[in-house]
């Protein structure tokens with residue numbers, strides 16, 4: 096199988112597995128326990144917290160472990176709104192479902208929610224926040240750092256400048272960006288940042304919300320007071336250790352991974368340019384080095400994904416949450432892409448272990464499949 100769906104999830108790095116195994120076998124203590132098994136687990140969790148913090152230029156005390164990016168995003172939005180009743184919020188029009196659906200849920204409960212539009216290249220319009228903040232009592236804005244479908248990098252640092260001037264809290268979902276481009280919590284100027292381990296060769300079911308310590312936030316889960324009182328529940332020790340190791344590797348190998356991915360993507364896009372009619376969405380914008388969201392006009396994206404699957408090539412027709420729905424990508428619709436063209440979209444997301452041979456095989460298969468659809 097040639098795996099080209101790394102924005103959906105990444106395989107576990109073997110070094111991550113090795114780091115986790117002792118905590119699935121003998122290191123089973125509860126990190127809150129006072130005895131030595133408990134202390135061993137606590138030390139491991141705290142080491143992982145430092146590793147995750149280092150990856151994004153944060154202080155370990157700012158890292159709150161969660162069950163993944165979805166929970167981190169829900170905690171950011173719902174936790175902030177609970178602590179600041181009466182304030183309006185804004186989310187970009189291209190957020191992952193874990194932000195957009197949380198925002199819809201809040202809206203149904205009486206919170207004023209605004210959406211920030213994007214331009215034709217899939218980039219959030221900074222002026223949109225200027226205009227909106229002049230007319231609405233915004234307290235919180237959520238804008239992702241990189242879009243999961245197009246890979247387009249968003250102007251979060253610019254939004255942060257506006258937000259800071261107006262006293263607005265800024266949250267960014269950095270789930271897709273981290274490990275693929277440099278991410279620095281302090282330099283970005285955001286107050287909350289979401290992460291997920293399984294997009295950086297770590298395990299599924301673990302993530303983090305990085306939070307400025309002075310920020311008032313209400314927990315979603317109440318109980319034993321773990322994670323600074325922001326996320327109760329016995330810690331997923333092995334998962335957290337795996338996340339820490341994956342973060343350490345992502346930091347150490349960021350440059351090499353980025354170089355490799357950029358070179359592979361350049362080959363991929365050069366090959367795609369030879370296929371008549373192929374459109375690459377968001378190509379004009381700055382993007383993650385691993386992502387190509389493309390459309391072959393006249394061919395349904397989901398059919399194409401299934402045809403590639405028969406050739407043992409795994410890619411997707413968009414975000415995993417909406418794939419299989421038969422609906423065009425809301426991200427592409429927000430960019431103004433015509434619905435029939437949007438329905439042709441497939442996402443190729445490369446990973447650190449892909450090779451030039453993988454790219455060549457993908458291009459060959461795509462060419463043959465497109466030809467077979469034409470005949």
Ligand SMILES: Cc1ncc(COP(=O)(O)O)c(C=O)c1O
Nearest residue numbers: 163164165191243268270271291
């Ligand atoms: C941008 C973005 N945010 C959040 C998530 C959700 O993360 P998790 O799968 O860890 O809940 C994803 C996963 O696809 C994502 O792409």
